[in-house]
Amino acid sequence: MKKFTVVVVGVGAVGVEMIRLLEKRNFPIKELRIFARRERDIVIDNKTYHVNSISPDGFESADIALFAGTEGEKGAAVQFAHEAIKRGCIVIDNGADFRLKPDVPLVIPEINPESLKNHKGLIANPNCSTIQMVVSIYPIYKEYGIERIIVATFQSASGAGRKAEVELLSQSKEILERLEEKNIKIGDKEFLENLFTKKELEAFSFQIAFNCFPCIGSFKEFDYTSEEWKMVKETQKILNDNSLKITATCVRIPVFRSHAEAIYIETKEKFDLERVKELLRNFPGVVLIDSLVDIPQPILCAQKEPVFVGRVRRDPFNEKGLWLWCVADNLWKGAALNAVQIAELLIKENLL
């Protein structure tokens, strides 16, 4: 079997999972190069990897580069993706910089593998909240059509990177310690207040421990956040359907890993609930939990590959209204796994 020189750029929350998944899935690797801003050694699952400082020459003779995805002008993708492509290396970028560019395929392998065929060296990985929603709704979209989607998300701290997970952990610890030290009891006023000043906050604008807030990313048109627009525009691009109406409220909650979404779908045609469940059960990448006892939830989905879908039920007041509750590891299917799956598909389809 042919083997490939693979580059991983970034060793934050997503980069580490990319390396872990390349190993776990026995990706045909000839040489693995890991780049970040700063040279160092890192340990993943008891194995030490050397991380080199990123430079254009590092992509020389490489086949595939997975960019873990710090976005924006100072991010690795904007600075180095074209250097990789220039050297014949195909880039799969997990960041948002290129996702909506017309000549960049935005790919979920289960949904639109065909769009890979026209790639020009750069392929974009969709946003975490988009991927798990599109995987969950797609079998229904295919069978009945979807008029619109109204979705509220429950997103974990890790979606904002490793430093955000650390902030959730350290804030939680500090709050519990302060309560103990001061002998503050549940229900006391001091128990309930914002315990951090703006200066003490780094990853988020608000306290994340024991709190939640509906602002992920920055505010854009119609007072939607960038995260909410991603769910709209990326879904329309992936499905190649700008008529699909999507509206979202994206909320950060104090969970370390895995996003959950309460998705309300209005189908175009009337649906049969048992058929909907059958479609979900048979769709690759989905695990249907058709149970009222076991319900998909973040702590059960971390470092698992599928998108878990549960609470599939109809709206008693709308024969075309359908609720789904989906949970997936935002760093796996929502990021690193989907990127690795794109790389696997490139190999399978001889598109390298």
Added chain:
Amino acid sequence: MKKFTVVVVGVGAVGVEMIRLLEKRNFPIKELRIFARRERDIVIDNKTYHVNSISPDGFESADIALFAGTEGEKGAAVQFAHEAIKRGCIVIDNGADFRLKPDVPLVIPEINPESLKNHKGLIANPNCSTIQMVVSIYPIYKEYGIERIIVATFQSASGAGRKAEVELLSQSKEILERLEEKNIKIGDKEFLENLFTKKELEAFSFQIAFNCFPCIGSFKEFDYTSEEWKMVKETQKILNDNSLKITATCVRIPVFRSHAEAIYIETKEKFDLERVKELLRNFPGVVLIDSLVDIPQPILCAQKEPVFVGRVRRDPFNEKGLWLWCVADNLWKGAALNAVQIAELLIKENLL
């Protein structure tokens, strides 16, 4: 000013807030009696209160009894409400036992004060998730009409009582301690797993710390939970409008206090966004946060009286589609405060 003999039944999470609010709002109290299953002293805001063991005679010559609300056959309301009423004491019950009975008014003072007039000694306090939703949507409902509501909730542990708050606290502590002891790092597999056996769970069926799950109450018709049905049926009763379509997904999140809700409204008539904000701004009991910097969130709303509404914005794809994000203290406006406000209204309207 006339003063009254007031009984509070229950000294759990809600009962304590009832006592606190009676004091804070200078309720005209002649005598305050506090009952629970077990006689004891409790301390609230540095003041000691004696709690007597509940008995039918305890309601003798009392004017108003606030039942904090353990529901079901063994709950105080089912066992003692009729004993109180028999003795001429008006009962305001925070539990769910009587809310949907035709001859029991279900009251939010800002919304349907007129329904109090026909009370027969028993008045029901709506569910926490219902109250804050109805207060938030009501000015819009009055002005434009509402075709339907699609809502996802983010509900705090305290909604399941004091023991649930304790469970969130103790689980959080234990998880952080185990991570430290075993030197488990963020991103390690052990970091992400369910750390408790079913036997170790009491208040909830699932781990609540650093997790979330869409099941509050028990499962009923259409696989909706009892909590989700409460939002439907109580809202229809309060608004006296069974044509109003409501569908909900109710989710527990690891927050101690205050519920948040992402409410999607489809109005009957087209609305003007600035007018919607004006209506909310002027509605009693609502504080509109028309800002993208300060956003309503649980830690900022605990032990505050209003329902805080933010992120008021239109659906770019539906001229009748409107999002609201509302947060309120589930133990205050969602329970104890609304009950005390009902009692105040009874006095004001000479309905005792």
